Amino acid sequence: MSAPQHAEITDAVLGRNSRDSTRLLQILRQILEAIGHLPKTVLVQIARELKLPYGRVAGVAGFYHFLGLEAHGHYRVLWSDNIIEQMQGSVELCEEMCRRLWIEPGRVSEDGLVSVGYTSCIGMGDQGPALLVNGRTVTAMTRERVATMVDLIRAKAPVASWPREWFAVTDNIRRRGILLDHGLDAGAALKAAMARGPAAMLAEIVAAKLRGRGGAGFSTGQKWQACRDAAGEAHYVVCNADEGEPGTFKDRVLLTGYADLVFEGMSIAGYCVGAARGLLYLRGEYQYLHEHLEATLAARRSAGLLGKNIGGSGFDFDIEIHLGAGAYVCGEESALIESLEGKRGTPRIRPPFPVTHGYLGHPTTVNNVETLACACLIAIRGGAWYAAIGTEKSAGTKLMSISGDCARPGIYEYPFGVTVAQVLADCGASDTQAVQVSGPSGICVAADEFGRRLAFEDLPSAGAFMVFDDGRDMFEVARNFAHFFAEESCGFCTPCRVGTSLVKNLMDKLNARHGSPHDINELFKLQRLMQSAAHCGLGHTACNPVVDTLNKFRPAYERRLHSMEYEPAFDLDYALSQARQMTGRDDAGAHLENAS
Amino acid sequence: MKSKVKIATTSLAGCFGCHMSLLDIDLRLLDLVQLVDFDRSPINDIKRVGACDVGLIEGGVCNAENIEILRDYRKHCKILVAVGACAVNGGLPAQRNHLDLRDILEEVYQTSPGLAPGSAIPNDPELPLPLNKVHPIHEIVRVDYFVPGCPPPADALWKFLTDLIAGRTPVLGHGLLHYD
């Protein structure tokens, strides 16, 4: 493609986005999709047309994993490197693919045809190993699929012509409760909410004791009330569909089969807080859902459920979808808002909180996909009914995304308060060694704790439930998570930016059998620092999986120790490799023993 | 009379500037030798380090011999001290770390202008091989104390040693602690 063609495409994309600089991320995404990479000339053009400094455009492009300033292959394959998929053989399959294509992971082939690399969990843990090819999700990879895919890439077959069944994503709903069996027609919940009136509807949310399903469990009623009470010329509802916590995929299922319910929840939120606009931030990994979601929105507009004067009540509300571009940190609500404004996804200083100073500085309520869907049930059946389900401090039900060593991975809906043991029995897990509840930033639960309950008062969860049986090495699990956090740290604050890399390096050192007890102490020290000094939740929790497994599975670390005395992190003999190569020496003096 | 403290010193990938700074304590050297005996050190001719109380290490770790000497010192010294910028953070020798060692060797011995015809990368087994990267000493062995500076001032070394010998945790105050 020539430079003039690039310019033409860029101009069209800019036009489609009204040359609105808050849509910078969307513009970059759309151009990437059309051109395959982001040439500097295009960034210059964008900066000029949007009246932004070039550095600002390059800064945003450099932040998101799926963008980036370097050239990607014409086919860009990114394997999901979730630990569950590693257990399903993703690493071997990725290596096999690279071998067949004669390329190194992370490098573009010399002819520019293809690059193969890894990306953080893409939300397909129940049907992995999965990958993204040019942004499209392929599930259930096998050696056969790898072989065929390599042939198709070599033959330069367009991705759109690849076997359709590769792109199939199944819901795997295994257990339904009040939410997954809601039985509501589109519009019913909104109608019920409008019949109650905004204040009364909000009172029902408060009475329902609904808490945020993104993991933190903040009171939804309080959040909506604070947003409603905040002064501002415009209010916003943001649906956080940046489901990035490894092992979580319940929002994927809600957005697939329950999109009406989610959008309706946004409308109810907008009705309660006095917002006329809603924004759904869809993680870039779920791009394949975009078309379906836009179609659902269109249908809702036709049905008079979105737009001006909804139901003749004078309530105006419409919803816009923004796509992410590969950044876990954007699940943090203030980073998500930055991203919605077309900026780098750096969490803001808080306070002020988004409920008073959110999107474009206006009062904004940011809610999880599942939370918003729950609001529909409350609109219909009332707060008291909802509050009676679950436990005292955790009303209602919770969707769990179950993956790993079990017979029936998928989505399970439970009233809050269910024990880990019950869930394990239902999903057909046996000889379970540990469960990682709520993903890497959550809690690692060992077998003697399986009586604990999934509820905010015991084991809070955003919905991930990763099962590891006796055959698994819990050190490897923690090491995978350490790599994940180092990859996903936004880099803003010192403790997280450097700390996540130091933790990753220490875990790799232990894994390479270069470790000593000194290194274990270092891990604890870094955890204490990051927990107290990091800027946001990512840094606060980044060491949780390491410290949890150190406390509960310490022998998995100890059996890797090289000695009780301090040891270097690198292989001493290997450190002479370049000199050996250049001098051709291989005598005794040209080698070093690692053991001192 | 209390037995004297036994000290060994060495310079790895360093310039001996830290040793010069030690000598720079001037007349206090006479006081120092009342308190310490020197084991292996560039200031005497002892070839192998024996059991010592304190080992002072100048210089970073840039080759195989540095590693062996450093480990030997660690094995024989109860207290190991990194003295000077190179030992503490790699210092000047570590400025090559952003370059590939192979490129450096090639340029220095094979491709740079003015080399004698037939110049080659030395491969005599007597020569220690350089490491891919230069490391500060704490990346190789456990280090008990650090005295930064390029070099540390004589007063800092004096303060450090007298504290250590007297059994006080060494503290370098304003003016004595610096990295340049």
Place this chain on the structure above:
Amino acid sequence: MSFLLDGEEVPFIPGQTIMEAARAAGKYIPHLCWDHEFAPHGSCKLCTVKVDGRFGAACTVAAHEGMNVDNRSAELDDKRRTLLQMLFVEGNHFCPSCEKSGDCKLQATAYELKMMSPHFDHFFPDRPVDASHPELLLDFNRCILCELCVRASRDTDGKNVFALSGRGIKTHLIVNSPSGRLADTDMAATDRAASVCPVGVILRKRRGFKVAIGNRTYDKAPISEQPQ
């Protein structure tokens, strides 16, 4: 209105942060990314204090009547030392060859906190030097990502010469030109951004080492005893 900072009463005006009130009272809270001229940023975390038992960055937490703030406790200074060590190992900080030595806030803060060694393994990143500008030199090896230059150029100079790109440990400072060269921006040596760098990234050319050792900013007195 007042609060307690390490047991001493510090007055404040409502709306002030802990850092602003401490500065007004002549109390030192270690910091690198904060400067009273610019909006708080809160990224270096050196100013982490304990407010009624909870950790927070003094430059972003508002002062409240009667709050009890720990500042120079052993626990907090330990954490700060570790943060400094992180900054030292993630970049290339070779003080003996740096023109900013003696006037460098990172170095002076490390002296104040008695940082004797970098402790961690060095990352030894490969970072460029940009000497393209006729009057200014950029040595990215020393960047601590405090974004003071970003803020100064944007908010004071109205130029946006600097920005951050990349993410995580690969986050890095860039300049506002597609070539990546400072000479191709509208940066001037008289810009506020040219003199705001707390470390030795943005330097005036032909000025280095003019002040003799012994007379540099932090030779005279520790950073804690100097006006902030």
